[in-house]
Amino acid sequence: MTNILCIGAGYVGGPTMAVIAKHCPQHKITVIDINPERIAAWNSDQLPIYEPGLKEVVDIARGRNLFFTATDIDEHINQAEIIFVSVNTPTKTFGQGAGRAADLQFWEKTARQILRNSTTPKIIIEKSTLPVRTAEAMSQILNTNPNGLHFDVLSNPEFLAEGSAIHDLENPDRVLIGGHNTPSGQAAVQTIVDLYANWVPRERIITTNLWSSELSKLVANAFLAQRISSINAISALCEKTGADVEEVAYAIGTDTRIGPRFLKASVGFGGSCFKKDILNLVYLCEMQGLTEVAAYWEQVLKMNEYQEARFVANMVHAMFNTLAGKRIALFGAAFKANTSDTRESPALIVCRELLDEHADVVLCDPYALENARTDLGAQSSRVTFELDPYQAAKGAHAIAILTEWADFAALDYQRIFDAMAHPAFIFDGRNILNHQALFEMGFNVYAVGKEPRVKFNAISS
Ligand code: NAD
Ligand code: UGA
Numbered sequence: 001m002t003n004i005l006c007i008g009a010g011y012v013g014g015p016t017m018a019v020i021a022k023h024c025p026q027h028k029i030t031v032i033d034i035n036p037e038r039i040a041a042w043n044s045d046q047l048p049i050y051e052p053g054l055k056e057v058v059d060i061a062r063g064r065n066l067f068f069t070a071t072d073i074d075e076h077i078n079q080a081e082i083i084f085v086s087v088n089t090p091t092k093t094f095g096q097g098a099g100r101a102a103d104l105q106f107w108e109k110t111a112r113q114i115l116r117n118s119t120t121p122k123i124i125i126e127k128s129t130l131p132v133r134t135a136e137a138m139s140q141i142l143n144t145n146p147n148g149l150h151f152d153v154l155s156n157p158e159f160l161a162e163g164s165a166i167h168d169l170e171n172p173d174r175v176l177i178g179g180h181n182t183p184s185g186q187a188a189v190q191t192i193v194d195l196y197a198n199w200v201p202r203e204r205i206i207t208t209n210l211w212s213s214e215l216s217k218l219v220a221n222a223f224l225a226q227r228i229s230s231i232n233a234i235s236a237l238c239e240k241t242g243a244d245v246e247e248v249a250y251a252i253g254t255d256t257r258i259g260p261r262f263l264k265a266s267v268g269f270g271g272s273c274f275k276k277d278i279l280n281l282v283y284l285c286e287m288q289g290l291t292e293v294a295a296y297w298e299q300v301l302k303m304n305e306y307q308e309a310r311f312v313a314n315m316v317h318a319m320f321n322t323l324a325g326k327r328i329a330l331f332g333a334a335f336k337a338n339t340s341d342t343r344e345s346p347a348l349i350v351c352r353e354l355l356d357e358h359a360d361v362v363l364c365d366p367y368a369l370e371n372a373r374t375d376l377g378a379q380s381s382r383v384t385f386e387l388d389p390y391q392a393a394k395g396a397h398a399i400a401i402l403t404e405w406a407d408f409a410a411l412d413y414q415r416i417f418d419a420m421a422h423p424a425f426i427f428d429g430r431n432i433l434n435h436q437a438l439f440e441m442g443f444n445v446y447a448v449g450k451e452p453r454v455k456f457n458a459i460s461s
Helices: 013-023 036-042 054-061 073-079 105-116 134-143 165-170 183-196 210-241 245-253 274-287 291-318 346-356 369-382 389-393 413-419 435-441
Strands: 003-007 028-032 066-069 082-085 122-126 151-155 175-179 205-209 327-331 360-364 384-386 398-401 425-428 444-447
Touching: 003 013, 003 073, 003 105, 013 028, 013 054, 013 066, 013 082, 013 165, 028 036, 028 073, 036 066, 054 165, 073 105, 082 105, 082 183, 105 122, 105 134, 122 134, 122 183, 134 151, 134 210, 151 183, 151 210, 175 183, 175 210, 183 205, 205 210, 210 245, 210 274, 210 291, 274 291, 291 346, 291 398, 291 425, 291 444, 327 346, 327 389, 346 360, 346 369, 360 369, 360 389, 369 384, 384 389, 389 413, 413 435, 435 444
Parallel strands: 003 028, 003 082, 028 066, 082 122, 122 151, 175 205, 327 360, 327 398, 360 384, 398 425, 425 444
Antiparallel strands: 151 175
């Protein structure tokens, strides 16, 4: 039995280790975290994150070969042969590179903690998303120890998406493992290849050098976000020209060179990683003097901010240029469906902007209200949190769909319309509703990348 440790029990550490434990009963997997409440939740029936299928996987392995603990951390580090480091790597908020570079303080503290508590050699795996050449720093810190202990540092970035994490971990498009081209580096790579080969077909396990692996993770997220910003840019043009962005996306996506995925126009992309990782890429380019390359990728973020701002501007304009005192129901707080995560959620950005307009905001989401309340901080006292969409919409002047939860598409909109203030507006930021049917019911319908279906024209600003 190999002792495998994961430092960081978050959205990546928890689900990833649960799936490894499920498929590798011959190994003991321990997950530690500095946050004891998170660990307590992992050990309870109320897991700290909502993720379809996660509970079932945890139930299979927890207590068998999967353990979550916040105690005896030093001893667990010492006993481990393989350590996955899956701590958070947020954008730096201070000093050089503030607002762009990755804040590596949690990362470096972890490296020193591993060193302090190790009496045997180990394989250390970067699971967190990190700037290129971070493994070099990690390797230097670890391998300059006075005891002559050897540590192999590998990069094994995670590509799971929230909401489909278990599916992605069970059936990954690929697993990427980067290591040094030395005998010990390659032996370490082989150990991790063998670990994944317990359930991932060998041809889907890609091995590269360390720097390619680190960079590929940032580039994958940048490309995905770039596709969303590209289609969102076109959605603005569609709204002006009478073209329909879903028809355009379908027409171009059927070209096999382009492909259909990540072409869904929306109120904007959110989540903890796209923005952070692109900022990180932009900073890396700037540090290398690649000003034009940095500006190219930064535009992906600017387009996203434009899309979010445009959505709110459309609401204000459509509703006679004033939202003050109007009840507005926001359907969705999570940054995407099937997760409780609200980090960088466009829903909360829209929510804050509507509060600035003095609207009376009601936030409705099946799983993310608690996180939303925390994220909104002091502003949460000005928001009504409501689980029931029918209650949220009662007396509202408008509804905005901000998260593509399937439940929102299945509601009885006639019942909702009848209970709203009139004229009733609906703004579909995810294009999940039947716009023609809503229009026929009496709604004024505004959908991303589509010509508005309205009973009368808004007054010009
Ligand atoms: P998270 O904030 O949910 O979890 C990180 C955890 O690490 C927290 O629980 C924190 O308490 C813990 N931690 C921090 N320092 C620690 C220390 N010294 N010892 C023990 N625990 C410590 O973050 P996340 O979403 O899981 O992301 C982790 C990394 O994975 C990031 O680099 C992120 O970019 C990357 N990533 C995230 C996703 C995703 O979908 N969330 C997907 C792929 C990659
Ligand atoms: C993303 C990547 O998809 C993962 O591969 C990666 O591992 C992860 O980031 C990470 O590094 O954290 P995630 O942010 O969980 O995963 O979710 P996505 O499905 O990528 O969605 C991100 C945002 O883009 C969401 O707000 C979603 O609603 C939006 N989106 C996505 C669109 O607006 N249109 C689309 O076509 C697709």
